[in-house]
Amino acid sequence: MALAIFDLDNTLLNGDSDYLWGRYLAECGLVDSEHHARENERFYRDYQDGTLDIAAFMRFSLRPLRDHPRSLMERLREDFMRERIEPIMLPAARALIERHRAAGDTLLIITATNAFVTAPIAERFGIEHLIATLPAEHEGRFTGEHAGIPSFREGKVARLEHWLSEHEADLAGSAFYSDSHNDLPLLERVERAVAVDPDARLRAVAAERGWPIISLRA
Numbered sequence: 386m387a388l389a390i391f392d393l394d395n396t397l398l399n400g401d402s403d404y405l406w407g408r409y410l411a412e413c414g415l416v417d418s419e420h421h422a423r424e425n426e427r428f429y430r431d432y433q434d435g436t437l438d439i440a441a442f443m444r445f446s447l448r449p450l451r452d453h454p455r456s457l458m459e460r461l462r463e464d465f466m467r468e469r470i471e472p473i474m475l476p477a478a479r480a481l482i483e484r485h486r487a488a489g490d491t492l493l494i495i496t497a498t499n500a501f502v503t504a505p506i507a508e509r510f511g512i513e514h515l516i517a518t519l520p521a522e523h524e525g526r527f528t529g530e531h532a533g534i535p536s537f538r539e540g541k542v543a544r545l546e547h548w549l550s551e552h553e554a555d556l557a558g559s560a561f562y563s564d565s566h567n568d569l570p571l572l573e574r575v576e577r578a579v580a581v582d583p584d585a586r587l588r589a590v591a592a593e594r595g596w597p598i599i600s601l602r603a
């Protein structure tokens with residue numbers, strides 16, 4: 386069975402779930418609105434520029450999980466899914482997923498966004514396999530740090546290789562769909578790299594290498 390791999394933010398979603406989650410927490414009063422919004426914007430610009438310090442960003446984005454009761458965060462996540470995520474789940478993305486499912490491909494989402502935010506999104510798309518950055522836990526509480534390798538840039542390759550080993554799978558016939566130049570390390574590893582509504586840097590690379598360029602927003 387071939388592996389169909391999907392980036393999540395700005396690929397299957399018409400937006401960035403990590404960024405939107407931060408804004409949602411600020412609107413709910415769980416973080417200092419002005420400071421959090423400023424830092425959220427700064428980290429998002431760094432991501433777009435390819436200069437993101439992933440460890441610093443993870444400490445920033447995971448701190449609210451440490452600072453508030455898990456039950457509260459899980460309840461807010463349900464509202465966040467309904468109000469902010471479901472409206473940006475692209476119909477064309479669903480159709481693409483279903484084409485791969487009908488072909489018998491194994492479906493996998495791989496994202497730098499943490500698993501607390503992304504697990505229910507993968508479930509809504511009907512995708513069983515998810516590689517996401519893992520929030521660290523101790524005695525049932527989030528610590529505010531990440532566990533293991535963040536699934537970002539080269540980290541996506543490392544995490545995927547571990548997943549392949551665990552599942553006795555390989556990249557024969559594999560495809561990876563992404564919008565971001567940050568995913569070039571993984572795009573270069575699969576058999577079929579597909580640029581989805583790509584940023585300018587990825588669009589240029591895709592055009593140079595003859596990779597398909599598609600839109601799921603039409």
